[in-house]
Amino acid sequence: MRPGLAGRLSRVLAGCYPRRWRERYGEEMLDVLDQHHPTTRTVASLAAGALSAHLDPAYRMQGPSLARLRRAALISAAIVGPLVLVFGSFLGYGIWQNGHWQVGSGGGVTAMAFSSADQHILVTATSGSQDGLDTLWDVASPARPRRLASFEGGAPTVFAPDGRTVATVAFSGQPALWNVADLRKPARIATLRTVDSGPLWGEAFSPGGRILATAYYDRIFLWNVTNPARPRLLRTLAAPVAPPWRALFTQGDIAFSPDGHLLASTTGHNQVALWNVADPAHATRIATVPGESGFINALAFSPRGNLLAGVSYGGTVTLLSLANPARPARAATMQTVTARQIAASICSGGCGPMYTLEFAPGGQTLTAVADLSPPAQDAFSALSANAPQPSQVARNYAFRWNVANPRSVSRMAALSHAVTISGGSSLPLLAPGGHTVVTGASSGFAVTLWALP
Amino acid sequence: MHGKFDDLGRFADPSLLILTSLAGGPKHGYAIMTDVAAFSAIRLEPGTLYGALSRLERRGWVRPLAAAGRRRPYEITAAGQEILAGQVTTMQQIVRVARLRTATAWGTR
Numbered sequence: 149m150r151p152g153l154a155g156r157l158s159r160v161l162a163g164c165y166p167r168r169w170r171e172r173y174g175e176e177m178l179d180v181l182d183q184h185h186p187t188t189r190t191v192a193s194l195a196a197g198a199l200s201a202h203l204d205p206a207y208r209m210q211g212p213s214l215a216r217l218r219r220a221a222l223i224s225a226a227i228v229g230p231l232v233l234v235f236g237s238f239l240g241y242g243i244w245q246n247g248h249w250q251v252g253s254g255g256g257v258t259a260m261a262f263s264s265a266d267q268h269i270l271v272t273a274t275s276g277s278q279d280g281l282d283t284l285w286d287v288a289s290p291a292r293p294r295r296l297a298s299f300e301g302g303a304p305t306v307f308a309p310d311g312r313t314v315a316t317v318a319f320s321g322q323p324a325l326w327n328v329a330d331l332r333k334p335a336r337i338a339t340l341r342t343v344d345s346g347p348l349w350g351e352a353f354s355p356g357g358r359i360l361a362t363a364y365y366d367r368i369f370l371w372n373v374t375n376p377a378r379p380r381l382l383r384t385l386a387a388p389v390a391p392p393w394r395a396l397f398t399q400g401d402i403a404f405s406p407d408g409h410l411l412a413s414t415t416g417h418n419q420v421a422l423w424n425v426a427d428p429a430h431a432t433r434i435a436t437v438p439g440e441s442g443f444i445n446a447l448a449f450s451p452r453g454n455l456l457a458g459v460s461y462g463g464t465v466t467l468l469s470l471a472n473p474a475r476p477a478r479a480a481t482m483q484t485v486t487a488r489q490i491a492a493s494i495c496s497g498g499c500g501p502m503y504t505l506e507f508a509p510g511g512q513t514l515t516a517v518a519d520l521s522p523p524a525q526d527a528f529s530a531l532s533a534n535a536p537q538p539s540q541v542a543r544n545y546a547f548r549w550n551v552a553n554p555r556s557v558s559r560m561a562a563l564s565h566a567v568t569i570s571g572g573s574s575l576p577l578l579a580p581g582g583h584t585v586v587t588g589a590s591s592g593f594a595v596t597l598w599a600l601p
Numbered sequence: 602m603h604g605k606f607d608d609l610g611r612f613a614d615p616s617l618l619i620l621t622s623l624a625g626g627p628k629h630g631y632a633i634m635t636d637v638a639a640f641s642a643i644r645l646e647p648g649t650l651y652g653a654l655s656r657l658e659r660r661g662w663v664r665p666l667a668a669a670g671r672r673r674p675y676e677i678t679a680a681g682q683e684i685l686a687g688q689v690t691t692m693q694q695i696v697r698v699a700r701l702r703t704a705t706a707w708g709t710r
Binding site for chain 1: 649650655668
């Protein structure tokens with residue numbers, strides 16, 4: 149076995165130990181692996197160790213037995229896997245398609261967000277022949293999602309950190325806040341009125357939930373929403389440029405750092421703007437970071453706030469080190485889908501690849517999902533046609549890297565997953581933690597939920 | 602007492618090597634691996650090392666010390682030293698018998 153492959157497999161297997169075991173020994177064993185020269189024997193010892201730890205009652209996971217079975221299946225796959233994988237460095241995980249359902253009819257999914265307070269609660273925003281609608285879902289049982297309530301909305305749509313407020317867009321085109329403390333009875337609290345600034349393309353709550361950033365064509369507004377019933381405008385930032393031709397939004401086009409001191413926004417170019425929002429009333433742009441070619445989107449801060457990740461249109465993930473936020477330094481770049489795959493998927497209506505990024509809660513890994521839609525259907529004709537759309541298959545590609553050391557990032561996994569959509573493109577979103585992907589079709593309202601290990 | 606040690610199953614041999622290594626002073630994971638390789642020419646793999654270490658710790662034969670960064674040193678406990686001494690006695694007995702019998706078989710005595 150090649151040393152690189154053995155090293156990668158070793159790290160994957162180290163992540164397969166039971167959680168309680170990893171909490172106690174995970175870090176130090178990774179440290180040993182860093183110094184060790186992994187061989188086939190290393191892989192075998194880790195596979196056997198992980199299996200026996202799973203069988204050990206002291207480390208048995210308290211979670212549902214299904215999760216344990218999956219993990220056991222993963223370990224077994226990792227033992228059998230090397231025989232197959234000698235022929236390629238492409239390591240695929242198993243996939244479990246969990247759910248696929250219709251969120252409405254006529255029109256499509258324009259935005260989605262998970263509640264950070266309860267990651268079984270999903271909000272989908274849809275556009276239709278009338279106006280936008282938001283729907284709250286309980287996806288605890290992905291195969292049988294429960295529709296909780298619908299209310300006036302549309303893209304963008306985000307949950308406040310406490311899960312009790314949703315910021316969406318009102319029919320007037322202005323951002324609106326909804327009280328969803330009772331998920332079955334959403335109630336509108338306020339509309340955030342500003343001068344006409346064109347279409348709203350992004351919203352983000354600060355981690356404390358006190359500040360809401362709303363992004364327009366050329367401006368970003370910072371609101372004090374400590375009292376959601378009485379939002380106060382704190383600051384208007386002149387944003388460089390809005391994203392071009394984006395019919396769909398990803399949750400990370402605008403993002404707060406975990407400490408709430410920084411705001412990152414896409415510029416519509418191959419750049420990321422960083423704003424110092426520690427004092428929101430006096431927020432200023434502190435850096436404009438160039439990235440790979442094509443506009444950077446799907447921004448995500450690492451849980452410690454030391455890294456900022458974004459994906460370019462061309463599928464390159466850029467990791468920026470924020471040791472000095474005023475001078476972000478490129479720490480690493482990683483490729484997701486290839487230029488050829490993207491070129492083959494672009495449809496004439498202007499749909500292109502869609503991306504989403506999510507760091508693991510400990511910041512050890514970064515997961516990216518790229519959605520490539522089939523080129524056959526024109527997005528606009530798909531939206532305007534009333535006739536039922538023929539089914540198409542979009543492909544989601546998921547990638548995971550070990551980013552514990554940003555200077556030596558290693559890819560842990562890559563896999564692809566077919567998603568049936570009825571036309572247009574589709575929008576991927578990773579649930580907090582990066583282990584569940586939800587894909588919404590821009591036409592036909594279909595939402596597919598699938599799990600990554 | 603030896604029964605207790607044998608409960609370690611496939612981790613019995615690595616455990617003996619680890620206890621022997623720690624008998625010379627506290628060491629972290631990678632230091633144990635290099636030390637064992639130096640005195641026995643046996644290369645412990647990380648999965649085996651931590652499989653054995655976790656069992657030794659649970660039995661109270663080794664004790665983790667404060668971690669320095671990601672590295673956590675382990676030291677042998679009094680109970681661990683007792684177990685090790687017991688195992689060494691058994692092994693000495695085995696060695697003595699083996700020496701005698703192989704010498705007889707080879708006719709050098």
